[in-house]
Amino acid sequence: MDLPAAKPCDFAYVLKVAGAGLKPVKVAVVPEPIRPDAQGNLTLPADAAEVQGAKLAVEERGGRPNLGFWDDAAEYASWTVSFPSAGTYEVTGSIAAAIGESALVIEIPGQQVAAKIAKTRSWDDFRSARLGKLQVAQGGTLVLKARPRDAASWKAINLRSLRLTRAPGAAPK
Numbered sequence: 241m242d243l244p245a246a247k248p249c250d251f252a253y254v255l256k257v258a259g260a261g262l263k264p265v266k267v268a269v270v271p272e273p274i275r276p277d278a279q280g281n282l283t284l285p286a287d288a289a290e291v292q293g294a295k296l297a298v299e300e301r302g303g304r305p306n307l308g309f310w311d312d313a314a315e316y317a318s319w320t321v322s323f324p325s326a327g328t329y330e331v332t333g334s335i336a337a338a339i340g341e342s343a344l345v346i347e348i349p350g351q352q353v354a355a356k357i358a359k360t361r362s363w364d365d366f367r368s369a370r371l372g373k374l375q376v377a378q379g380g381t382l383v384l385k386a387r388p389r390d391a392a393s394w395k396a397i398n399l400r401s402l403r404l405t406r407a408p409g410a411a412p413k
Contacts, residue, residue: 273322273381280406282321282329284384286399289317299398301364306336306400308363313394316387319402321348325379328407331371333386334400338363342397343389346371348382354389357397366400374404 271290276282287298287305293315299308307317331346335357342357353372360367376382386402388394 271320273320275322276324276406280324280327282323282404284319284321284402284404286317286401289319289386292316292318301336301366301398301400304400306334306366306398308398309396310398311396313388313391316385317399318383318385320381321384321404322381323376323379325376327376329374329376329404330407331374332403332405333357333369333371334366334403335369336360336363336366336398336400337395338365339395342395343393344371344397345385345387345389346374346402347385347387348374348376350377351375363398366398371402373407 271288274282274284274288285305286307289298289307291297291307293312295309295311296307296315296317297309298305300306301308331353333344333346335344337357337360340359343354344357345352345354347353351374353374355369355371357369358367384402384404386399
């Protein structure tokens with residue numbers, strides 16, 4: 241290994257590793273958790289989701305991002321969420337479902353809620369859908385997933401965002 245005689249500055253160092261048969265290593269990116277607002281509510285936007293699947297992707301409709309091309313029931317989206325404390329959260333979603341009624345599951349480790357998604361007029365016709373209540377057992381960082389309930393009931397949807405609203409009387413700590 242050859243190093244320069246004098247360091248180029250006080251704070252940055254670069255090493256070049258060379259050799260036969262070396263391959264690039266994919267570096268895992270740890271997402272920054274989504275944190276609640278002052279009232280303890282959480283908004284999970286489409287462009288902050290980690291998507292799992294070949295076609296599911298962030299697109300733009302009406303100048304706002306959404307998860308689209310969600311044709312495959314094996315694909316899903318997830319968000320890393322920081323819950324300040326235990327509590328009950330009402331889950332709603334901003335969803336368009338132009339093909340027909342579908343069924344979506346929202347889950348955190350150890351718990352899930354499933355809800356029917358009503359057909360909308362078009363892929364741009366986003367409507368607020370009540371998806372159920374999640375009971376968070378304790379504060380901490382959790383991964384929340386949105387996934388099709390099953391292949392038989394799945395019809396493609398566009399998901400603009402999820403909103404977790406803290407139940408009344410359950411003040412954030």
